[in-house]
Amino acid sequence: MQGKILDYNITQSQGVISARDGSRVNFTTKEWRSNNIHPTIGQEVDFQLTENKEAKDIYVLSTQQNDIIKVEYKRTSTAAIVSFIFGLIGLFFDWWVFAIPSVIAIIAGHMAKSDIKNSNGMLEGSGFATTGLILGYLVLFLYLVVVIVFAGALLSMGNY
DSSP: OEEEEEEEETTTTEEEEEETTSOEEEEEGGGBOOTTOOOOTTOEEEEEEOTTSBEEEEEESOOOGGGOOOOOOOEEOHHHHHHHHHHHHHHHHGGGTTTHHHHHHHHHHHHHHHHHHTTTTSEEOHHHHHHHHHHHHHHHHHHHHHHHHHHHHHHHHHTO
């Protein structure tokens, strides 16, 4: 049988083909047989019917340039990972290195959030960036409180 793809959902890996006889047939990408060409709405296809009236052994009939889709995978933002790691380093070792890891975690976290927002869904790692930001700001705040308390204690000792 031959037909045209009416609908295709990439996240569910399934779609609908309108057969030339007017019937509609469901399909899954498990039955897709055309390598390097991914299902796209409007493609002309050839297929067989199963006993359950579903398409199997689906092949693309026309290979137009716009039918070939480059599949890209999401990747985790490097800045988000840097923010998370430096947030942890700041939590455990900040007192010895003057809050520098926390400042790096904050800068990298904001960079990661911006990159993820502007990546059109190709970057992930928002949780790492948020955790790095929270740890960075928390430790920086605690560091400043300790410095202020310590400075106040030194100043009050001078009054005696």
